[in-house]
Amino acid sequence: MNEFLNLFKEAIEREDEVRLEDEFRKYDEWDSMAYLSVIALMDDKYNKQMEEAEFNTLQTVGDIYEICTKN
Amino acid sequence: MAFLEFEGVGITALGAAVPKRVIRNREYTEIWTQEEANEIVEKTGIEERRFADETTCSSDLCFVAAEKVIADNHINKEEIELLVFISQTPDYRMPATSVTLQHRLGLPNGTIAFDITLGCSAFLYGLSVVYGLMEQGNLKKALLLDGETRSKVYSPRDRRSAFLFGDGGVAAIIERDKKFGRSVFSLNSDGSRADLIMIPAGGYRHMSSAETVVEKVVDEFGNMRSDEQGYMRGGDVFNFVIREIPRDIKNTLYYSNHQVEDFDYIIFHQANNFINSYIAKKLKLDFNKVPSTIAKFGNTSSVSVPLTIVSELKGKLSGKKDLLLSAFGVGMTWATGIVPFVDCQISDIMEVEDGHAV
Numbered sequence: 001m002n003e004f005l006n007l008f009k010e011a012i013e014r015e016d017e018v019r020l021e022d023e024f025r026k027y028d029e030w031d032s033m034a035y036l037s038v039i040a041l042m043d044d045k046y047n048k049q050m051e052e053a054e055f056n057t058l059q060t061v062g063d064i065y066e067i068c069t070k071n
Numbered sequence: 072m073a074f075l076e077f078e079g080v081g082i083t084a085l086g087a088a089v090p091k092r093v094i095r096n097r098e099y100t101e102i103w104t105q106e107e108a109n110e111i112v113e114k115t116g117i118e119e120r121r122f123a124d125e126t127t128c129s130s131d132l133c134f135v136a137a138e139k140v141i142a143d144n145h146i147n148k149e150e151i152e153l154l155v156f157i158s159q160t161p162d163y164r165m166p167a168t169s170v171t172l173q174h175r176l177g178l179p180n181g182t183i184a185f186d187i188t189l190g191c192s193a194f195l196y197g198l199s200v201v202y203g204l205m206e207q208g209n210l211k212k213a214l215l216l217d218g219e220t221r222s223k224v225y226s227p228r229d230r231r232s233a234f235l236f237g238d239g240g241v242a243a244i245i246e247r248d249k250k251f252g253r254s255v256f257s258l259n260s261d262g263s264r265a266d267l268i269m270i271p272a273g274g275y276r277h278m279s280s281a282e283t284v285v286e287k288v289v290d291e292f293g294n295m296r297s298d299e300q301g302y303m304r305g306g307d308v309f310n311f312v313i314r315e316i317p318r319d320i321k322n323t324l325y326y327s328n329h330q331v332e333d334f335d336y337i338i339f340h341q342a343n344n345f346i347n348s349y350i351a352k353k354l355k356l357d358f359n360k361v362p363s364t365i366a367k368f369g370n371t372s373s374v375s376v377p378l379t380i381v382s383e384l385k386g387k388l389s390g391k392k393d394l395l396l397s398a399f400g401v402g403m404t405w406a407t408g409i410v411p412f413v414d415c416q417i418s419d420i421m422e423v424e425d426g427h428a429v
Contacts, residue, residue: 031292032231033114033345035306040349043313052306 004065007045011037020062042068074257074326077202081251081411084244086140086418087381088132089121089237089368091429094222096120096234102227111234116344120237120369122222124425129158129218130168131426132240134175136418137216138428140242141176143418146212148177153204153213154184157197157373159401160220161186172216183210190268191340191400192258193217193373194241195408199256201245213245219372224270226296228286232303235343237369241377248413250391255327255409257319260402267307268401272298308403312346315405317353320397323407331356333393336384340398341365341375372400385417 001020009018012034014027024030035055042048046068058064096112096119097105112118123132133156141148154176156169169184178184183204187197194217201213218240225232272283283298296302324331331337337360339347344365351361362383364375371378376398384392392412399405421428 032305033111036309036345039306039309039313040345044349044353049310049314051310052304055306 001065004068005061007041008038008061008064011041013037018061020060020065022061023059024061024064025059038064073259074255074323075199075203077199077206077254079249079251080202080205080245080247080254081413082243082415083246083248084140084144084146084416084418085241085377085381086136086143086421087239087241087374087378088135088139088421088423088428089239089378090123090127090132091422091424092122092124094120094122094237099234103230103233107230108234111230114345115234116365117234117369118366120222121239123220123238123423126426127220127423128162128426129160129220129238129240130156130162130172132220132238132423133216133218133242134172135421135423135428136240137172137176137214137242139418139421140244144244144416146244149179150211151178151214152182152210153201154178154182155187155197155201155213155215156184157187157189157193157215157217158219159188159190159372160218160223161188169216176214178214189373189404190402191342191372191375192398192402192404192406194376195256195396195398195406196258196404198245198408198410199258202254205245205247208247211246215243215245217241217243217374217377219374221370221372224301226286226294226300228295229289229300229302230292230294231305232301235370237371239368239371239374239378241374241381243377250413251411253327254411255323257323257326257407258404259315259319259406260404262402264307264311264403266304267311267403268301268303270299270301309346311403312342312399313349313353316350316397316399319405319407320354320395323409327409329409331395334360334395335392337361337395337397338376338379340400341368341379342370342400373398381417381420385419388412388415388417390414
């Protein structure tokens, strides 16, 4: 989990802490480029691809973590 | 999966033209803050683009590139019997721009001329159409023109597209010669994703009206555009690209019995540095073999593959060089090409202002 949080933090270039319960869309760093970085992270490290419509239903960092680690 | 194979046809000369006007993204701060501009440049790798002025069209860029290639290679215009113009930013809705260029270039009335409208992968589609017609055997020379003025398509007030696109035009002379050997193309389409990149109005589904030209706020970030301007759903475009492009390249290599190491250069559609370096990394490519013009020309749609060859491979194409070409975009359509270059003559890039070479 810590590895995911670090990768996520690095992907969206956030300096402050990232917690599972955070609503990532409320981060100042969240924009269309941060979104592309998260798509790359999901594909590259967890082999997970997800269409935007489905991604839009995710609210928290933990929601993304759950998708990434689901078998 | 549709594969096409051609034998003994190739590009013998290639040239390009870009608008003289340079847009420096870090100084594109009339609407955006310095911080936003710097952030986008660092992420996309697009430092500069070329913007056509009001009186310069795709056809003007191609005209200038074509005249340069014809003059540099002492080509007899009477021998050009096929002219194909690729663009999604033509001069008019009718007639076809290729036909106006036939007259402007002084080509004979016997010239076969038509347009291909498709988007970012269109150079590969166009190349395969021209190779097919050339292989037929009767035509002496073909002129393939590819021009885009995407700066006129996207809203400067939509952050997701405002910093990406630029303008350019290329001209390629295509001839038959045994020395070229075999070319292989894979061409693909997925119309279920037609809404990922789109200009909704101005065609006949949603005709231009007073309403279609009104600029509206389109999202929670305050981005603005009209229905006459293009939009791009970048997340799903990226999803699409990381799934389909590596797969198509692998399938084409397998079909043609090649390894990726066999190629001297691999030329991708120049979308942005983020997407392109991700694909190159995913395919474990040697970055020294993957030239890029993203920093200086941005995304020029279908022009980006040949423009990158002209800009980055001049002086490097003597003898036989094997190129792997890959392009993807609006439609969605995507294509992979295995295209041998043999002593291709590359002309210097021309600059255009007010529709004319400067």
